[in-house]
Amino acid sequence: MLETIEVKVQAFGILKDFIMDSSFSLRKGAAVSELLQRMIEKYGESFQNTLVDRETKQIHPSICILRDGKIVSDLNEELKDGVKVTLFIPVSGG
Numbered sequence: 001m002l003e004t005i006e007v008k009v010q011a012f013g014i015l016k017d018f019i020m021d022s023s024f025s026l027r028k029g030a031a032v033s034e035l036l037q038r039m040i041e042k043y044g045e046s047f048q049n050t051l052v053d054r055e056t057k058q059i060h061p062s063i064c065i066l067r068d069g070k071i072v073s074d075l076n077e078e079l080k081d082g083v084k085v086t087l088f089i090p091v092s093g094g
Helices: 013-017 032-051
Strands: 004-011 023-027 064-067 084-088
Touching (some): 004 013, 004 032, 013 084, 032 084
Parallel strands (some): 004 084
C-alpha cells in the first residue's frame, strides 16, 4: 500500500480565486513541485498561466511560496505530513 501525506494549502490575492480545496493527498516523499503540478491539473490552464511564467516555464518570479511560514527556495524540497503551503503574490505600494 502506498503511503500518503496530507498537505494543507492556503492562498492569498488572485491565487485565492483558484484554490477550492484546502488540502491535497500526495505520496510520501512528494516535493513542492509535485504539489504544484497536482494543483495545475486540478485548477486548469488559468491557474497555470497565473503560476507559471510563459517564457521561462518556471514559477513566475512574483509568486511567493512558503512551507510552514518559511520561503521555499527549492521546488524539490520534500513535503511532510501536515505541512502548510502558502501561495501569494506580495503587494507593495502606498
